[in-house]
Amino acid sequence: xxxxxxxxxxxxxxVRDLMARQHGTLFTSDLAKRGIPRTYIAILEKRxxxxxxxxxxxxxxxxxxxxxxxxxxxxxxxxxxxxxALYLWDLTDRSPLSYSVTVPSGYHAPQLKAxxxxxxxxxxxxxxxxxxxxxxxxxxxxxxYDLERTICDVLxxxxxxxxxxxxxxxxxxxxxxxxxxxxxxxxxxxxxxQKIVRQYIEVxx
Numbered sequence: 001x002x003x004x005x006x007x008x009x010x011x012x013x014x015v016r017d018l019m020a021r022q023h024g025t026l027f028t029s030d031l032a033k034r035g036i037p038r039t040y041i042a043i044l045e046k047r048x049x050x051x052x053x054x055x056x057x058x059x060x061x062x063x064x065x066x067x068x069x070x071x072x073x074x075x076x077x078x079x080x081x082x083x084x085a086l087y088l089w090d091l092t093d094r095s096p097l098s099y100s101v102t103v104p105s106g107y108h109a110p111q112l113k114a115x116x117x118x119x120x121x122x123x124x125x126x127x128x129x130x131x132x133x134x135x136x137x138x139x140x141x142x143x144x145y146d147l148e149r150t151i152c153d154v155l156x157x158x159x160x161x162x163x164x165x166x167x168x169x170x171x172x173x174x175x176x177x178x179x180x181x182x183x184x185x186x187x188x189x190x191x192x193x194q195k196i197v198r199q200y201i202e203v204x205x
Contacts, residue, residue: 025060057069066138078101088134
């Protein structure tokens, strides 16, 4: 029993370890899940080891904040999509100037838009279609859409997305070994854009 207590990490050590494993990012929700009081974040702030990035999001002083993970921590319904998903899947070389996210219809988005994000709305039943976990550039888990949903999104919104994004994305997609044309066709049918998708893909295959 004495050995058990000795080997158990202190709350402060646990918080530090958590922040290190999350590449310098810490969420207050992480502490809540582990029953650790938020006062330990205040201790790290006082010692100059961490600073507040936004509500519920902190970063180690010696690292850059993970903006993508932070945005999603604040707006849990927001799924990274369109230009941002293209970047995450290496379907474009261009780093997005602002983050593109998709939320369900009826979502109250003024604060999300005020944060600088480009917000797309979709029917609630289609919002989770193709949702997957990916890694942010900082290495933290974030929610985005799979390859095929991303292609459907940029083609559905092709009048709102720069043509260079669309062209390069399609060219890279058809060259990928992990593409799934059956899934792409299925998604296109759900969105009612099968004819458009077929026209674009057949030219490149």
